[in-house]
Amino acid sequence: DYELCEEWGHLYPVPREDLINLHREHLLHLLEMGDMEKALQLLQRIEDPGVCLAISEQSLDQHPNLAASHFLADYLTAHFYASLTTARRNEIQALYIGSKVLLTLPELSRVNYFHLSSRPLLMLEQLLMNMKVDWVAVAVQTLHQLLAEQEIGFTVEDIDSLLSKYAEKALNFPFTLKEKRS
Numbered sequence: 001d002y003e004l005c006e007e008w009g010h011l012y013p014v015p016r017e018d019l020i021n022l023h024r025e026h027l028l029h030l031l032e033m034g035d036m037e038k039a040l041q042l043l044q045r046i047e048d049p050g051v052c053l054a055i056s057e058q059s060l061d062q063h064p065n066l067a068a069s070h071f072l073a074d075y076l077t078a079h080f081y082a083s084l085t086t087a088r089r090n091e092i093q094a095l096y097i098g099s100k101v102l103l104t105l106p107e108l109s110r111v112n113y114f115h116l117s118s119r120p121l122l123m124l125e126q127l128l129m130n131m132k133v134d135w136v137a138v139a140v141q142t143l144h145q146l147l148a149e150q151e152i153g154f155t156v157e158d159i160d161s162l163l164s165k166y167a168e169k170a171l172n173f174p175f176t177l178k179e180k181r182s
Contacts, residue, residue, distance in 0.1 A: 002026035006045075016051065023055045024062075031059070031068035043075065053080050060092070066110060069117060070099035094118050097146050104138045121154050121162065128166045136163075 005022050008014070014022075023046060030039040046052040053076075060072040073096035081089065098117040101124075102110050116123035120143060127136045140159060147156050 002029065020051055020054050020058065023051070024058050027055060027059050028062060028064055028068070031064055031071060034067065036067070036071055039071065040075075049080075049083075053083055056080070057088075060095070066099055066102055066114060066117065069095060070103065073099060091118065094120060097143065098123060100146060101139045101142050104142050105135055109135075121158060124159065125162060125166075128162070 002022070002025070006026070009019055009022065023042065027039055027042055030036075030042060043052055043056065046055065056072055056076050056079075060069065060076065063069070064072070073092050076084070076092050077089075077096060084092065095118045098120040101120055102113060102117055105113065113123050113126060116126060124136065124139055124143070127139060140163070143159055144156060147154075147159075
């Protein structure tokens with residue numbers, strides 16, 4: 001049905017907003033089905049870069065599943081980096097990095113942290129508070145690799161500071177040890 005509507009749009013004038021809505025729904029459908037290749041082909045078929053940007057951003061704002069969010073954040077960064085405002089660019093890069101960190105977690109646990117996908121530092125803090133030390137180790141390694149390539153709202157020093165804060169709390173004993181004297 002989407003392809004028929006797309007053909008119809010080539011034959012008859014369709015208002016820009018309706019065309020954006022059609023392509024957005026088609027793109028979200030393909031991403032929900034896990035067909036990233038067809039989703040990429042759909043975006044490549046759109047001739048107007050403004051329409052393509054609008055479709056990609058609106059789709060990302062719909063908060064699709066993890067793989068779809070990762071795909072859209074990557075696509076927007078790769079193709080429209082210069083067209084985005086600095087705030088939006090940082091938001092999309094944070095979502096990309098957060099989704100990449102989420103993908104390192106065990107599959108069944110991802111749903112518990114998905115709501116933090118656009119806030120990687122907060123996700124890391126939540127993992128620390130939940131005592132998921134092994135997951136934190138993998139997440140920190142992933143963050144270090146990604147932060148070397150991109151600049152977003154936080155740095156490696158912020159990660160180290162967070163880790164130091166929780167390491168200090170782990171060693172803080174709320175009571176004093178009493179000595180037994182013989």
